[in-house]
Amino acid sequence: MxxxxxxxxxxxxxxxxxxxxxxxxxxxxxxxxxxxxxxxxxxxxxxxxxxxxxxxxxxxxxxxxxxxxxxxxxxVVDSCSYRSPQIVLIIGESFGKHHSQQYGYRLKTTPRQVKREASGLLTKFSDVVSCWNLTSFVFKNFLSMHVVGQRGEWCDYPLFPDLFRKAGYHVSFLTNQFLPKPKEAVYDFSGGFFLNNPTLSEMLFDTRNDRTHQFDEGLLEDYDHFVKTGEIKPEKHNLVMFHLIGQHVSYRTRCPREQRVFTADDYKEARPDISIRKREMVADYDNAVYYNDSIVDAIIRKFENDEAIIIYMPDHGEECYEPGRNFICRNHSADIDELLAKYEFEVPFWIYCSHRYATKHPRVFKAIKDAKDKRFMTDALPHMLVWLAGISTGQYRAEYNLLSPDYDEMRPRILKNTTDYDKIKRQPKPIPNYPTNPTGQTNQTSPRNQTGRASQAYLPHSHHSQPSKLWNTK
Missing domain, CATH: 1.10.10 (Arc Repressor Mutant, subunit A)
Structure with a gap:
């Protein structure tokens, strides 16, 4: 026995x-x-x-x-023209592009971004993918001057914040995720171990926050604190990086209760294929998207009167009971097929120029407009940022800079080092149940609170200044 x-x-x-x-x-x-x-x-x-x-x-x-x-x-940084004195990078989290009103989603999940786009100062990019669907891998790739396909690894190349500091920019990293903490999971450790190494952190950043927050609005308070104390001087050359918790699971905890606008009833007709419990989960996710919209708009408001350029990019996409796919989050162990690439790697991406910036830098503004439909993978982001700053360095490659006339749009976009995104066969018909609307405009009524009345608190705000018709793309 x-x-x-x-x-x-x-x-x-x-x-x-x-x-x-x-x-x-x-x-x-x-x-x-x-x-x-x-x-x-x-x-x-x-x-x-x-x-x-x-x-x-x-x-x-x-x-x-x-x-x-x-x-x-x-x-080595040879010189810097400070082409863009204020550069802001907003790093979102788990943002499924196909839950964005801005990209045709049927619900008004991003009304503020839609309004900014209509002003002409925010340019939406239509064909952007992330190289990974894991935050830690994304961070290593988009922070490094290394791009997928080059020799070596991400850690064999300089990280772009270091180049900015050497060029004379004040670099701030305000994160709602990657801070040193005991008993952290391997996922957090893998993503933050190099950022939280004392020696490397001092080489990369001038200013960092020291605590995370339940909601991303806490990062705005951190920024205000650093400005008030004089640690961040808006009149100087700045690179400010906001790293949000965004729409990270669990979705219900990512939006304050009083700002929730969607309920399971909003999906009763469009999603009869899923249970009430799952509709509630989708509502939680869309509420997180809606709250995220308010956060990125609040960040824009802090810089819209400066000579500033703002880039928004989430780390990767997200699945939330998409049609025919009975799960949430991401499927890391599956082979990458068309639908997995669509929901987990395709990401929203936009660049906002303040009116002052667009007026002073018309060539940059035009380059942004001309590039909006070009293919792009976010691992090459540092080369665009370095160019926007006017940093001269041997690490820069124009063929990776989305805004350069020498940009190589046909560079293979390899997902997870295994799959060429552009070779994945496309389905001839759109996915059912999620009506598309390329303009981002909808006929949906305003989000409603649980009493069924239109909630004024959730309508888009118009705090930003109205631009001249010069910048209107219509």
Whole structure:
């Protein structure tokens, strides 16, 4: 009997032993994280295994940090024209493009951004994808001057905040996610280990916040505090990075109760294929999108009277019971097909120019308008940012700069280092149940509160100044 039980035990644990070996022989901390997203990943039952895993993970992280620091030390900035004195980068979280009113979603989830676009100062880009559907991988790729397809890894190239600091910009990183904290999951560790390394953090950033917030509006308060204390001087050259919690699960916790406008009833006719509970989940997600709209608009309002340019880019897309797909979040272990690419990699992306900026930099403004329908993958973002700043460095490549006449629009957009996005076969018909509307305008009535009356508190605000007709694209 003992022999039988022993044999059964060995057989039952064989798969876990195999996965444990894979985990403990991974070559990077990113690979470790990706292995842990698989359904049948290793489970470390014994404390000694968990200790060994912790030590091994930290050793992998330290190797990449060492390479990052070496790359930063070798980076040289030759000169800087400060073409754009105020550059703001808003990094969103888990924003499914197909839940954006701005991109044709049937509900008014982004009314403020739609209004900004109608003014002509906000330019929406139509064909942008993320290179990964994992935040940590996205951060490593879009912060590094390395682009997918180049030799080496992300940590072998300088990170663009370092170039900005060397050029004389004051670099601020206000994050609602990546702060050092005990007992953090491997996903947070993988995304933030290099940003939170004391040596590297000092090389990259002048100003950082020291706490996270339940809602993203807390980051606006952080910014106001740094301006009030004089740590951030708006009259100087600034790169300000806002990293939002956005629409990260759990969706219901991402929008204050008093700002929720959608309920399960809003999906009764359009989504009869899903249960009431799932409709409530979709409503929670759309409320998070709606709240996110108010946050990015509030950020714009802080800079709209300056000579400022603002870029919005979420890390990746998100699924929330999309038609025919019975799950939320993202499917990390699946092969990338057309629908997975559509919902998890296609992202909203826009550039806003203040009226003052657009007037002073008409060539840049025109370049933005001319590029709005070009193919783009967000791993190349640093090359556009460096050009916008007027930084002269050997790390810059015009063929990766979306706004350059030398931009290589046909560069393969490889997702997760495996799949060419542009070679995935497209379905000939639109996905049912989600009516498309390319203009972003809808006939939907205003969002309503639970009493059924139109809620004035949720209507778009018009705090921003009205631009001249010169910048109206209509």
């Amino acid at each position: 003992v022999a039988v039980l022993l044999a059964l035990s060995i057989h039952a644990s064989r798969h876990n032993m195999k996965e444990t070996v894979r985990l403990m022989t991974a070559d990077t901390i990113g690979t470790v994280e990706h292995l842990l997203t698989e359904k049948d990943h290793a489970v470390l039952y014994l404390p000694i295994y968990r200790l060994a895993f912790s030590l091994y993970s930290n050793s992998l992280a330290n190797k990449q940090i060492t390479r990052c620091i070496a790359a930063a030390k070798s980076a």
